[in-house]
Amino acid sequence: MTPKQKGNVDIVAVARAAKVSPSTVSRTFNHPDLVSPATRKKINRAVQKLGYVRNRAAQMMHGKRSGTIGLVVPTINHAIFAEVIQAFSDAIDQAGFTLLLASHGYDLDREYAMVRKLMEHRVDGVALIGLEHSDATARLIAQQETPAMAIWNYAEESELPCVGADNRQAGRMAAEHLLQLGHRDIGLIFPDTRGNDRARHRLTAAVEALETHGISVPDERKSEAPYSVSQAKQAALELLSGPSRPTALLCGNDVIAQGALYGAQKCGLKVPQDLSIMGIGDFKGSADIEPSLTTVRIPAETIGTLAGERFTSYITSEAPEMFKLCCELEPILRGTTGRI
Amino acid sequence: MTPKQKGNVDIVAVARAAKVSPSTVSRTFNHPDLVSPATRKKINRAVQKLGYVRNRAAQMMHGKRSGTIGLVVPTINHAIFAEVIQAFSDAIDQAGFTLLLASHGYDLDREYAMVRKLMEHRVDGVALIGLEHSDATARLIAQQETPAMAIWNYAEESELPCVGADNRQAGRMAAEHLLQLGHRDIGLIFPDTRGNDRARHRLTAAVEALETHGISVPDERKSEAPYSVSQAKQAALELLSGPSRPTALLCGNDVIAQGALYGAQKCGLKVPQDLSIMGIGDFKGSADIEPSLTTVRIPAETIGTLAGERFTSYITSEAPEMFKLCCELEPILRGTTGRI
DNA sequence: AATAGTATTGCAAACGTTTTCATAAATTCT
C-alpha cells in the first residue's frame, strides 16, 4: 500500500518524489506563503504517499524550539496532582507543545536528576511543583537559561514565575473554620513536611491560627501520614483511640481527610456529630463522599490551565515578562464539619 | 561563578576548554574506555566548569535512540490510569528513558493526532491504552516502524505486544460473584463503550454470564455514566429511585462503584444489607472506603511496571521478540456485597 | 521590446553530535 523506501522517509525523499529541492519542501511547512500553490500541492501529495512525518529533533538544531515542556511532579499517583497534570497538559497541547513528565517521589535530589534529564532533551521550559528545590536545581536552571516556573504555590518573593495558591492562607482558613464552629480540641494529620513546602506552610499557618486563639496543639494530637487514604485512616484510628479524643481533625489534604473519615466511621463515630473533619484541596470526588467533605478549595484545574497558558506564552514571547498568579482559595462548607 | 560563554555550551566549547578535539569529548561520554584517564579528567573538569548538558536531539540524528517513550492515555485525571502511568514512568525511567505523555479524552481521532505528535518527536516507542484504535493510528505505527504496545488489555490475537488483563474475564468474575450470592435482579452502570474496548468487554461478558444463568437485564436496569464519582452517584440515584430496585449493582469500575455507594447511602440504603455493590479495578483507596469495596482486582501497578520493563527491553533489544502478558485477576471480597 | 520588479526555486552552509578512518605515540616483542 504505502511503499516505504527502505526505512527513512526524510525531507529529501519527499523532495525527490515531488521533483523539487529540499528547501522548497521545508518552506512548504514553515512558510507556505513563499511557495506557489501548484508546488505545494505536488509536495503534499508526496508527503501523503510517503507517509512523511516531520523530525522535530532536526528542526531543533536550527535554534527552533523543541516543542516540549517538562513537568516534574512529586507523584502522579494521587488525586492531588493528576488534575493539575491533566489541565497543564491540555493547555500546553493547545499551544502546540508536548509534555515530558517526570516524578521524583518527594525527593529533591531525584528532582534535580529529573530536571537534568529533561534538559538533555532540550525542553523549551520546565515546570516544577512548589517553590522549594535544591540549590543544584536552581543553579542548573539559571545556568542553562531554560525558562522555568513553579506551580501550586504562590509567593510574592518567588524568584521563578509561579501560578498557585497561598498555602499558608489555606491552612489558616481551615483552622479558622473549625475555630468558628467552636472547636478547641483539634487533631492534626499532616504528611512529612521536609521538602514539601506546600504541606509545611499549611501546617505552620494552621498552628499559628490556633495559637492566636490561645490554643496549642499537644504532640499527641499531631500525627504524620503520607498522602495515602489507608495510612491516613490508620493515623486517624490512632488519634481517635486515645483516652480522650479531639472534637475535630484538620487534615493536610483531602486524601488524608478521606482516610480520616473512614477511620472515624470505623470507630463508630458519627461525622459531623461526634467529630468534625476538615480537608484541604477539594479534590475531584470530595464533594461526593458521604458525608461530603468540608474543605478549602484549591482550584487545581484552574491552576494547571493558567500555568500552561501563561508558561507557553512566556516561552514563545519575544520579550517575556515575569508572572506571578495567586489563585483564590475558598472554604467549601459541606457535611463533615459541624458546630461542637 | 560559572562563566557561561554567550549561551551555547556545546561539545566543541568543552573540547576547547579541555584542549582536546570534539571527538575525544564525545568518546569520553560514549566509550570512556577508549580515552585515557588523564584526558578524561581534564574533560570532566571542563564539563563541570562550563555546565555542559548533553543534547539528546543532536545525538539522535546519528541513529541513536531519542531516549523517550510516548504514552497516550484516555485521561490522566482519574485514579484509573494515574497508577499505571506512575508505574510505567518509573519503569522506563529505570531504563534511562523519559516519558512523553499525551491524553485524548476517549476520542480515537485525537488519539491519532497525539501519536503523530509523539512521532514527530521521534519517540523510541509508543504505548497505547487498550487494543481498539483507529485505522489511521495503526497505519501510522506500521508505516513509521515505531515500536508500539498496548497496555491494560490482554488479547491472544493482538497484533501489538501487550501487557494487561482480560477484561471479559473481569466482567464475568464480577457477575458470577453476584450470582453466587444469590442476586437475580442486578443493575448495571457502565460508561459509554464506544472506543473503549475495556468497558465493552467487561459489559458484554457480564451480560453473557448473567444470561447463562437465565437472567436478562432489562433496559431500565442499565445506566450509563462516565468515570466520574459524582455522575455515577447520580446514575445510581436514578437506578435506585424506581418503583422496584435491583438487589445489586455491578459497576464498570471502582470509580463508578464508589459513586454508586455514595448514591445508595444518600438514599438511606444500607450496604450490603439492602444493596450489594460490585466494582471492577481495585483502585488505590477502594479497600479503605467504608464499607470497603468488593471488586475484581486488576493489578494496575504490576501492569504498568511490567509494561515498562518489557517495552524498554523490547526497544533496546537487537532481536526484539513479541510479548503478550496476561495479568491475573482476582475477586476481592470485601464489605459492599452480601448474600441476598 | 527592453527594463525593472516580483514571485518562485535551488544551492550550500549551518546546527551539535557520533563515528569511521587515519595518524601519532607508546608499548611490546624479537
Place this chain on the structure above:
DNA sequence: AGAATTTATGAAAACGTTTGCAATACTATT
C-alpha cells in the same frame, strides 16, 4: 634497536533540517 602491535587522539563526513543568498522565471511598466 628496530619492527610490530596497541593505545590515544584528531579530521572529516554524516545525520535531517532551516535559511540567507543567488539565480531563474514570470509580470508589469515604459
